[in-house]
Amino acid sequence: MQSFLGVGKGVVGTLGGGKAKPTGKIDIAVMQSLSRQGKVNSLVENYGHLIVDECHHVGAASFDAILKQAKAKYVLGLTATPIRRDGQQPTIFMQYGPTRHTAAKPTGAPHDLVVTPCTLHSRIDLPQEAGIQDVFRHLAIDQARTDAIAAEAVTAYDQGR
Numbered sequence: 001m002q003s004f005l006g007v008g009k010g011v012v013g014t015l016g017g018g019k020a021k022p023t024g025k026i027d028i029a030v031m032q033s034l035s036r037q038g039k040v041n042s043l044v045e046n047y048g049h050l051i052v053d054e055c056h057h058v059g060a061a062s063f064d065a066i067l068k069q070a071k072a073k074y075v076l077g078l079t080a081t082p083i084r085r086d087g088q089q090p091t092i093f094m095q096y097g098p099t100r101h102t103a104a105k106p107t108g109a110p111h112d113l114v115v116t117p118c119t120l121h122s123r124i125d126l127p128q129e130a131g132i133q134d135v136f137r138h139l140a141i142d143q144a145r146t147d148a149i150a151a152e153a154v155t156a157y158d159q160g161r
Contacts, residue, residue: 014028
């Protein structure tokens, strides 16, 4: 992000994944890190522009609490699925406004996607009190799992999928 925006070190911060290094200027945050147990991080009050990815989750209590506390002049919602199965899409438009841009599907892109589940069973030996970040860390360093996923990707590519 720093390179993309052409800003110096210390401008882009992060909140989430067990790390809290916000700068208060440009921060990339996981919504769950901004709202814990109904308490919203007061940092959200200081931003002038919020960009919310996966904004179709706006009905969730944590999203709602964050947006109510934010005093941003600009709020941009991003989603690939603005139409919700539960019919609650008016909530999205009330919170973020009308659709400003719809990305066109690339020419030649397939219309249907066939998903074939592939299950890889492996045992994860972690203490009972391990948190989700411990599980993610274990998965990230599991070389056999990574090799199996890579082999599957190569096979799919070789088959033109």
